Amino acid sequence: MALLNILHFPDKRLRTKASDVGTIDDALRQFISDMFETMYDAPGIGLAATQVDFHKRLLVIDVSEESNEPLCFINPVITHKEGVEVMQEGCLSVPGFYEDIERAESITVQALDKNGEKIELTTGGLLAVCIQHEIDHLDGKLFVDYLSPLKRNRIKKKIEKMEKEHAFNTDPNTPAI
Ligand code: QAP
Ligand code: CO
Secondary structure, eight states: OOOOOOOOTTOGGGGOOOBOOOOOOHHHHHHHHHHHHHHHHTTOSEEEGGGGTOOBSEEEEOOSTTSOOOEEEEEEEEEEEEEEEEEEEOOTTSTTOOEEEEEEEEEEEEEEOTTSOEEEEEEEHHHHHHHHHHHHHHTTOOGGGGSOHHHHHHHHHHHHHHHHTTSOOOOTTSOOO
């Protein structure tokens, strides 16, 4: 059990392209459990390994009301996209900012689960948007990249200012004051 440190935009490490997960072993399952703990603690509905400075293709999601439907996708690949939908998105790596983003409305995703079993899921709504958002992280992409450079730069400056002032800090290993 451990809370992981979440990187914040504009940290360069968020731009790393993650490589495929090789073997799925107990050490990886422990890490996945730490990712869930970190996501639920935040609280958030999705977290990609990139956001906690681990550059393997792995993400966790729970979009359920009761936060009791954990989903883990390893080496996820979107094999089909359909329709267009605009939804307000946020991100644990861009704290305090929410913007409307256009994405595919429905997707089919193939991946491995935490036991290495193949999974295929066709879904829409918030789950589909969340999967696309999290896979973007694994490719070093953030939702702010879909905004105008002006908007993105305003967000960057505000986050840098807040971090400098210590107004908030999500590093569980660093005291808040
Ligand atoms: C991605 O984001 C997502 O700014 C997951 O202060 C979000 O869990 C996909 C969060 C919305 C689709 C729609 C953000 C928590 C959590 C914040 C999250 C914050 C505290 C974001
Ligand atoms: Co995010």
